[in-house]
Amino acid sequence: MTKTVLVGVDFGQLEFDLSMEELSQLAESSGAIPVSVVTCKRKSPDARTYLGSGKAIEIRELVEFHEAELVIFNHALAPAQQRNLEDVFGVRVLDRTGLILDIFALRAQSHEGKLQVELVQLQHLATRLIKGALYVERQQGGIGLRGPGEKQLELDRRLIGEKVKMLKAKLAKLSRQRQTQRKQRNRSGTFSVSIVGYTNAGKSTLFNALTHGNVYAANQLFATLDTTTRKVYLGEGCSIALSDTVGFIRELPHGLVEAFKATLEHTAEADLLLHVVDASSPARHTQMEEVARILKEIGADQVPQCVIWNKSDLCQREPEVSLNLCGTMQSISVSARFGLGLDLLRGALHEVASQHYQKPPEDAPVSEPWESEQASSSADNH
Ligand SMILES: Nc1nc2c(ncn2[C@@H]2O[C@H](COP(=O)(O)OP(=O)(O)OP(=O)(O)O)[C@@H](O)[C@H]2O)c(=O)[nH]1
Numbered sequence: 001m002t003k004t005v006l007v008g009v010d011f012g013q014l015e016f017d018l019s020m021e022e023l024s025q026l027a028e029s030s031g032a033i034p035v036s037v038v039t040c041k042r043k044s045p046d047a048r049t050y051l052g053s054g055k056a057i058e059i060r061e062l063v064e065f066h067e068a069e070l071v072i073f074n075h076a077l078a079p080a081q082q083r084n085l086e087d088v089f090g091v092r093v094l095d096r097t098g099l100i101l102d103i104f105a106l107r108a109q110s111h112e113g114k115l116q117v118e119l120v121q122l123q124h125l126a127t128r129l130i131k132g133a134l135y136v137e138r139q140q141g142g143i144g145l146r147g148p149g150e151k152q153l154e155l156d157r158r159l160i161g162e163k164v165k166m167l168k169a170k171l172a173k174l175s176r177q178r179q180t181q182r183k184q185r186n187r188s189g190t191f192s193v194s195i196v197g198y199t200n201a202g203k204s205t206l207f208n209a210l211t212h213g214n215v216y217a218a219n220q221l222f223a224t225l226d227t228t229t230r231k232v233y234l235g236e237g238c239s240i241a242l243s244d245t246v247g248f249i250r251e252l253p254h255g256l257v258e259a260f261k262a263t264l265e266h267t268a269e270a271d272l273l274l275h276v277v278d279a280s281s282p283a284r285h286t287q288m289e290e291v292a293r294i295l296k297e298i299g300a301d302q303v304p305q306c307v308i309w310n311k312s313d314l315c316q317r318e319p320e321v322s323l324n325l326c327g328t329m330q331s332i333s334v335s336a337r338f339g340l341g342l343d344l345l346r347g348a349l350h351e352v353a354s355q356h357y358q359k360p361p362e363d364a365p366v367s368e369p370w371e372s373e374q375a376s377s378s379a380d381n382h
């Protein structure tokens with residue numbers, strides 16, 4: 001457990017306080033203990049120290065007072081800013097990108113997940129190399145220094161470049177394998193439904209409730225990194241392939257979205273997305289916008305979507321289905337944790353899937369293609 005000072009600069013951005021709360025949750029998810037939270041207002045970032053030298057000295061005093069070992073910024077810092085701040089504070093500085101990468105490194109379970117995280121970590125580190133050596137002391141490990149990329153930290157830029165190329169090639173191969181699996185599923189005509197949403201919205205809890213499964217669900221950000229697919233029987237010979245996958249967050253490092261594209265291709269090719277929203281969160285609307293933005297980035301914005309207002313138990317929302325003008329379901333309010341509204345959801349899924357099956361399949365059915373993917377997934381090995 002690492003004593004940590006959290007820092008955020010308010011430039012007048014939307015929901016600044018909520019994003020600071022989120023930073024606390026992220027920090028805790030990585031094993032940090034926040035001992036102090038410092039915020040200040042500025043018009044724009046300072047080129048040298050991001051928050052200005054006066055404020056930086058104030059933080060150094062706090063670091064000394066609390067004997068903190070780490071300072072985490074709620075922003076992406078330029079490598080030079082990070083170094084200047086480390087000089088002032090005398091302890092390590094981690095930016096928001098580094099923190100998210102660290103959590104991904106801690107959680108990655110599958111072979112592919114580890115490769116994806118390693119790739120982004122190396123790309124991130126390559127920008128922080130000075131004359132072949134890393135500026136900060138990285139021998140002792142700790143938050144921001146863990147994960148599959150850790151062993152590579154001493155490599156120089158050129159070696160990192162080669163390693164990055166190799167990882168990309170490996171990932172491309174895995175992506176081709178996945179594509180073949182997906183083609184098989186498409187041929188079998190199985191209706192595929194992907195659960196998407198902001199991190200901690202309750203996606204895995206909903207997945208478990210619908211599949212009687214036991215993938216890892218917890219009050220942590222990024223509890224899930226790998227995709228798991230299961231067959232769900234909805235009655236009268238009608239079943240679907242349901243997938244649970246990694247959640248999204250505001251300012252998700254672009255490199256991560258890029259690296260996880262292979263995992264998320266699945267989402268882009270689904271027949272229906274269940275967009276799970278934590279209806280009890282005051283940030284739900286910006287969270288939905290952020291999810292929509294990332295769905296667009298991965299090419300999944302054209303897939304039909306149904307909004308699942310989850311955690312209805314926390315906000316006195318009655319389980320209900322709302323329909324749009326064409327009579328198709330638009331949103332359903334449920335409590336995945338307490339099983340409220342799930343019958344409505346199953347009923348609605350049954351209806352949509354039945355309509356899909358009434359169309360003749362493109363090709364002859366192939367048997368149970370999701371099983372191969374289940375075997376390759378390790379999300380439930382936690
Ligand atoms: N009160 C309440 N809590 C819920 C509900 N659904 C999920 N939770 C809780 O919300 C937390 C997050 O649940 P997960 O299912 O892990 O969320 P997730 O969307 O899969 O999160 P990531 O995988 O981290 O992106 C857990 O503590 C759940 O118990 C619900 O309907 N009501």
Ligand SMILES: [Mg+2]
Pocket residue numbers: 203204205216217223224245
């Ligand atoms: Mg999850």
